Amino acid sequence: MEKRAEIKVYGRVQKAGFRDFIDEIAFNLNINGYVKNLDDGAVQVVCEGDKDAISELLKKIDITQYPIRVENIDVVYKKPTGEYTTFELIRDEDLTTATYERMDVAARYIREINSNLGQKMDSIGGKIDVLGGKMDSLGGKMDSLGGKINFLGGKIDVLGNKIDQARVEITSEIRLSRDNFRFHLDERISTIERELSLIKAKVIP
Known part of the structure; x- marks a missing residue:
């Protein structure tokens, strides 16, 4: 069953290689969407894929592994739109x-x-x-x-x-x-x- 998940991850998650980590997991789980940094210090993931694959993604990114420390994850599930064909790591910093x-x-x-x-x-x-x-x-x-x-x-x-x-x-x-x-x-x-x-x-x- 396909699902769309809009995820915000809080903690020590920026400038620590966390987005690359998420990008690798999404690739291995065949999940489409994107990951990017937010101005409030959180990392946002918007993704679509199999329900079990998204659940596995959430388990794998909930880590404390230097230099990454995830403190909280907020998830909102919605109906998939099919707008993504790959998973993209958005780099908008200098x-x-x-x-x-x-x-x-x-x-x-x-x-x-x-x-x-x-x-x-x-x-x-x-x-x-x-x-x-x-x-x-x-x-x-x-x-x-x-x-x-x-x-x-x-x-x-x-x-x-x-x-x-x-x-x-x-x-x-x-x-x-x-x-x-x-x-x-x-x-x-x-x-x-x-x-x-x-x-x-x-x-x-």
Whole structure:
């Protein structure tokens, strides 16, 4: 069922990349209309689309995620007019303000990439620990077999020790690589954010 929603969002929602965020969500949900800043500090969204898609839009934009903090959302539903064929981000401010906001958007995406990479690296570390546990279990079974077969026991113990040594070396190397990668990534992020701050300082008098 198609609906039209006229939305006003209040809070820390201007000069924070919020309209770009809404534009991306509307695109993914196949919603048409526009988003723009209002003189009273709010952000206005007028959109038409599937009722469930608009409900999903409202859920996704109700966020507190630095530098955005949504405090209140007013919605008025009306009959759709079909006047929109795409979703448009209306930029009516001066070039300096627009540049400042685009920098905030870039910084937000960089923080998200850093967070996602960190989570993936932690997941890899967990899988390595699980693998190490399985190798320990395998070593125990091989020791038991060695006790039952005296002739092969010595050889299996030697093999078990080599496996344990290899596991320790591999785990240590991967963890070191992960820590080094995270350190260099954090350092790069800090450098980029400092450069963005310098650019802002030069662009905005």
